[in-house]
Amino acid sequence: MTGVLHGVGLGPGDPDLITRKAARLIAGAQVVAWPRLAGGDSFARSIAADLIAPGTREIAIDVPMTVDRAPAQAAYDHAADEIAAVLDAGTDVVCLCEGDPLFYGSFMYLFARLSGPYRVDIVPGVTSVTACAAVAGLPLAARNETLLVLPGPLPEQELTARLAQADTVVLMKVGRHLPKIARVIAAAGLTDRAVYVERATLGAERVLPLDQAPPDAPYFSMVLVVKGGDPWL
Amino acid sequence: MTGVLHGVGLGPGDPDLITRKAARLIAGAQVVAWPRLAGGDSFARSIAADLIAPGTREIAIDVPMTVDRAPAQAAYDHAADEIAAVLDAGTDVVCLCEGDPLFYGSFMYLFARLSGPYRVDIVPGVTSVTACAAVAGLPLAARNETLLVLPGPLPEQELTARLAQADTVVLMKVGRHLPKIARVIAAAGLTDRAVYVERATLGAERVLPLDQAPPDAPYFSMVLVVKGGDPWL
Numbered sequence: 001m002t003g004v005l006h007g008v009g010l011g012p013g014d015p016d017l018i019t020r021k022a023a024r025l026i027a028g029a030q031v032v033a034w035p036r037l038a039g040g041d042s043f044a045r046s047i048a049a050d051l052i053a054p055g056t057r058e059i060a061i062d063v064p065m066t067v068d069r070a071p072a073q074a075a076y077d078h079a080a081d082e083i084a085a086v087l088d089a090g091t092d093v094v095c096l097c098e099g100d101p102l103f104y105g106s107f108m109y110l111f112a113r114l115s116g117p118y119r120v121d122i123v124p125g126v127t128s129v130t131a132c133a134a135v136a137g138l139p140l141a142a143r144n145e146t147l148l149v150l151p152g153p154l155p156e157q158e159l160t161a162r163l164a165q166a167d168t169v170v171l172m173k174v175g176r177h178l179p180k181i182a183r184v185i186a187a188a189g190l191t192d193r194a195v196y197v198e199r200a201t202l203g204a205e206r207v208l209p210l211d212q213a214p215p216d217a218p219y220f221s222m223v224l225v226v227k228g229g230d231p232w233l
Numbered sequence: 234m235t236g237v238l239h240g241v242g243l244g245p246g247d248p249d250l251i252t253r254k255a256a257r258l259i260a261g262a263q264v265v266a267w268p269r270l271a272g273g274d275s276f277a278r279s280i281a282a283d284l285i286a287p288g289t290r291e292i293a294i295d296v297p298m299t300v301d302r303a304p305a306q307a308a309y310d311h312a313a314d315e316i317a318a319v320l321d322a323g324t325d326v327v328c329l330c331e332g333d334p335l336f337y338g339s340f341m342y343l344f345a346r347l348s349g350p351y352r353v354d355i356v357p358g359v360t361s362v363t364a365c366a367a368v369a370g371l372p373l374a375a376r377n378e379t380l381l382v383l384p385g386p387l388p389e390q391e392l393t394a395r396l397a398q399a400d401t402v403v404l405m406k407v408g409r410h411l412p413k414i415a416r417v418i419a420a421a422g423l424t425d426r427a428v429y430v431e432r433a434t435l436g437a438e439r440v441l442p443l444d445q446a447p448p449d450a451p452y453f454s455m456v457l458v459v460k461g462g463d464p465w466l
Contacts, residue, residue, distance in 0.1 A: 009363070011252065019359065020256060021249035100363040103380075108372035115370060122367035124359045124434075126252065130242070130333040134355035137348060139341035144387055147336075148399065149380040165398050166381065201357075 003087040005118055006094045007101035007111060009125020010047040013220075014201035017131070018048065022123050026051040029094040031086050033059040033079070035106050044096040059083065059093070063106050076106075080113035087118050100125040104151075104172065129170050132197040132222045136207045141168050145228045152177035152223075159184045163225070171223040178217040182210060185225060194225045236320040238351055239327045240334035240344060242358020243280040246453075247434035250364070251281065255356050259284040262327040264319050266292040266312070268339050277329040292316065292326070296339050309339075313346035320351050333358040337384075337405065362403050365430040365455045369440045374401050378461050385410035385456075392417045396458065404456040411450040415443060418458060427458045 006025050011017035018026075026032065026048050036042035042060065045052075052058070061079040064072050083093050101107040101122050111120055129149065133140045141147045148166035150159060152173045163169055163184055171181050174196075185194050194210035198221040206214075210223060239258050244250035251259075259265065259281050269275035275293065278285075285291070294312040297305050316326050334340040334355050344353055362382065366373045374380045381399035383392060385406045396402055396417055404414050407429075418427050427443035431454040439447075443456060 009359075012357070014254070016254035016257075017252045017357065019244065019250045019252050021247070023253060024249075100359075100366075102366045102372045103363055104374055104376075108375055111370070111372065120370065122370065124245070124250065124363040124367040126242075126333075126357045126359055127363060130336055130357040130360060133333075133335045134357040137344070137353065137355065139335045139344065141337055141382065142341055143337075144384045146384070146387075146395065147382040149374065151377045151379070153377055154379075162379065162398070165395070 001090050002118060003090055003092040005083060005087060005110075005114055005120045006092065006123065007097055007107045007120060008094055008123045009097050009100040010044055011126035012099060012128045012131035012201045013043075013047055013199070015047055015050060017126050017201060018051070019123065019125065022125065023051055025094050025123065026096070027053060029056055030091055031057045031059065031093045032096060033061055033083055033093055034096040035061045035063045037065055038062040044098045047098065048096050059086075061106070061110075076109040076113060080110055083110065084114060084118070087114075097125065099127050103127050128172070128200060128220070128222060131200040132224060135200040135205055136195050136197050136224060138195060138224055138226055140170075140224075140226070141228070152181055156180050156184060160187065163188050163190070167228040169225040171225070173219065174217050174221040174223055175219040176217070178213060178215070178221070181223055182213070185210060185223070190225055190227065193227055194223055197222050197224065234323050235351060236323055236325040238316060238320060238343075238347055238353045239325060239356065240330055240340045240353060241327055241356045242330050242333040243277060244359035245332060245361045245364035245434045246276075246280055246432070248280055248283060250359050250434060251284070252356065252358065255358065256284055258327050258356065259329070260286060262286075262289055263324055264290045264292065264326045265329060266294055266316055266326055267329040268294045268296045271295040271297055277331045280331065281329050292319075294339070294343075309342040309346060313343055316343065317347060317351070320347075330358065332360050336360050361405070361433060361453070361455060364433040365457060368433040368438055369428050369430050369457060371428060371457055371459055373403075373457075373459065374461070385414055389413050389417060393420065396421050396423070400461040402458040404458070406452065407450050407454040407456055408452040409450070411446060411448070411454070414456055415446070418443060418456070423458050423460065426460055427456055430455050430457065
């Protein structure tokens with residue numbers, strides 16, 4: 001019997017937003033794996049730290065900070081091999097994933113490599129999208145409204161075109177792309193509908209009108225543009 | 234001191250996907266409120282049933298099954314008044330919300346009415362979007378991919394135009410709109426990229442290629458169209 005790989009969403013950062021299922025799997029795990037930026041700390045591990053039992057084996061997955069394909073593939077190949085060896089020995093592995101495993105997460109690269117030969121179960125998690133809305137007190141979408149998620153690194157021209165395409169637009173991975181994002185939103189006349197959210201649910205969170213956002217936005221920041229006004233309100 | 238209204242996301246249906254924070258708030262509540270389709274059962278209450286302590290006061294919010302504005306507004310006005318009376322007496326109210334409170338939920342109508350005069354705290358929840366992806370084993374979006382959420386009731390022409398506008402398209406509230414949705418996807422040549430998911434995490438879930446979806450899709454069904462192939466995979 002080979003082991004099962006559990007891809008477990010941890011939610012946006014507050015350990016209290018871990019689901020009961022994820023908490024139980026982590027607490028009962030013999031082996032956990034977690035991503036970290038190569039050489040650095042693991043945000044995922046920090047969210048789940050209070051649940052990892054003493055003596056649990058931990059596998060660090062070094063996520064390469066590169067836009068090149070080959071080193072990224074090599075890093076995920078290596079991590080998949082290490083996890084596969086544990087699964088082959090009949091032991092389950094619980095892989096810790098920030099947010100949700102299949103929503104802009106590095107877990108999907110392990111999933112692509114291991115879901116053929118092994119059983120992979122996914123536990124969905126709270127995403128940063130609804131966490132930011134909760135912190136900002138901003139309804140995202142109702143009834144027949146549409147919602148579009150745009151990564152901030154997209155080119156300015158593409159952001160401009162896409163901003164018009166939904167009632168609510170969520171800009172993720174803002175960080176150093178904030179000036180570009182602010183320009184796009186201003187050009188569309190939507191600055192007064194845009195809210196900047198930083199470190200949602202992480203304790204030191206900030207919610208600001210976009211035109212008051214700091215120049216040094218961290219990677220874990222987001223901009224919500226809610227155009228709609230639901231007629232039922 | 235007036236009470237606090239907690240809008241608490243319960244996740245997609247599996248009680249095990251309730252977050253630790255939501256579970257604690259529900260278990261400790263003196264008063265809970267939950268929506269139901271007028272006269273029917275409450276899906277939200279059924280998700281959280283094992284957490285509601287004996288003796289807890291329960292407020293049923295009758296959600297009108299209407300597309301007319303006035304009766305809907307009257308229903309939410311009435312529910313807000315009932316909750317406000319509890320808050321005025323200094324008692325907190327925990328409002329149970331399917332999925333996430335601010336993502337296509339009726340809670341936002343209470344939020345609009347009560348967040349001015351009262352403190353309203355939101356606990357985000359796992360949405361049906363990532364729950365369906367988890368059940369289907371389908372990565373939603375990676376790196377710079379875009380994701381668009383479309384309500385199934387939108388007109389066919391609008392669905393056709395919008396389907397082209399993102400790498401991943403999530404069609405919610407499918408139900409009786411399935412034939413229209415399937416036509417739109419087929420016309421775009423995307424049927425082989427489309428997956429039908431029914432009752433995700435509810436126990437009797439079904440995951441099928443879109444062209445094998447049943448003619449009688451329930452309201453709690455979804456279609457995921459994932460066009461992308463992340464080049465890093």
